[in-house]
Amino acid sequence: MIAAVGGVNSGLAAKDATQDIPIVFLTGRDPVELGFVDSFKRPGRNLTGVNMQNEELEPKRIELLRKLKPNASTIAILINPDNPNHRSRVDAMEAVVRAGGQQPVVLGAAADGDFEPAFATLAQRGADALIILPDPFLDSHRETLVNLSARHAIPAIYQWREFVRAGGLLSYGTSLADAHWQIGNYTGKILQGAKPADLPVVQPTRFELVINLKTAKALGLTVPDTLLAIADEVIE
Numbered sequence: 001m002i003a004a005v006g007g008v009n010s011g012l013a014a015k016d017a018t019q020d021i022p023i024v025f026l027t028g029r030d031p032v033e034l035g036f037v038d039s040f041k042r043p044g045r046n047l048t049g050v051n052m053q054n055e056e057l058e059p060k061r062i063e064l065l066r067k068l069k070p071n072a073s074t075i076a077i078l079i080n081p082d083n084p085n086h087r088s089r090v091d092a093m094e095a096v097v098r099a100g101g102q103q104p105v106v107l108g109a110a111a112d113g114d115f116e117p118a119f120a121t122l123a124q125r126g127a128d129a130l131i132i133l134p135d136p137f138l139d140s141h142r143e144t145l146v147n148l149s150a151r152h153a154i155p156a157i158y159q160w161r162e163f164v165r166a167g168g169l170l171s172y173g174t175s176l177a178d179a180h181w182q183i184g185n186y187t188g189k190i191l192q193g194a195k196p197a198d199l200p201v202v203q204p205t206r207f208e209l210v211i212n213l214k215t216a217k218a219l220g221l222t223v224p225d226t227l228l229a230i231a232d233e234v235i236e
Helices: 008-017 054-068 086-100 110-123 144-150 161-165 176-191 211-218 225-230
Strands: 002-005 025-026 047-051 074-079 104-110 129-132 156-159 170-173 210-214 232-235
Touching: 008 025, 008 086, 008 211, 025 161, 025 211, 047 129, 054 086, 054 129, 054 225, 074 156, 074 170, 074 232, 086 104, 104 110, 110 144, 129 170, 144 156, 144 161, 161 170, 161 232, 210 211, 210 225, 211 232
Parallel strands: 002 025, 025 047, 074 104, 074 129, 129 156, 156 170, 210 232
Antiparallel strands: 170 210
16 A cells, blocks of 8 residues: 655655555645545545645634734745645635735745745845745755744744744644544554545544744744634743
8 A cells, every 4th residue: 555645746646656556645635626536525446545624724824924913014925836736826825815915925945945045035025924835845844944934033834833843933734743643544444454435534623723932032023812822832
């Protein structure tokens, strides 16, 4: 069997490679839309897995940034231009930003040498806040992104709590650890004879808000009590 946990691209590659070998995927995009499964409840094919609902959570992340930086006039969006999932989401995210009265700025990083120029552009455009889309390449450069955000004094929000534990400002999203546990759970069931076609696609029911107060202080931000009250973890 195949565990395709590297996002949309790895899932698509596995899907195109075989229609017989069981595949367990991890994706932030609608697996029905991607052609992975026939439906969430009854996948009907050789694939099943976990949908992280990344697209559905982006408006909430933008809302959280606004609460931390209510006077923001420009919000930057960092994407991996090689990620087809990102390309399909940019227009919708820009519309959400504009609807809130801010100007969006889209930045791209698909190679190690792209980060410094992207953040230089961010500074030149006067961005007041930054949202970093989840992506295997970007996620693998956690320290770089956290350090550049600190150096440019830009409030940034991430998908995963691991960024905040590394010094990032805040994150909102599903639990990566829980998702990987579910991948392992489904892998075990399939190895014991279960068919992917009969295992419903898992969707998270709990979303985590993690805030780093030390980073907020360094950025000169006061975290509203309303956010602290609903945070799942506050790092001091």
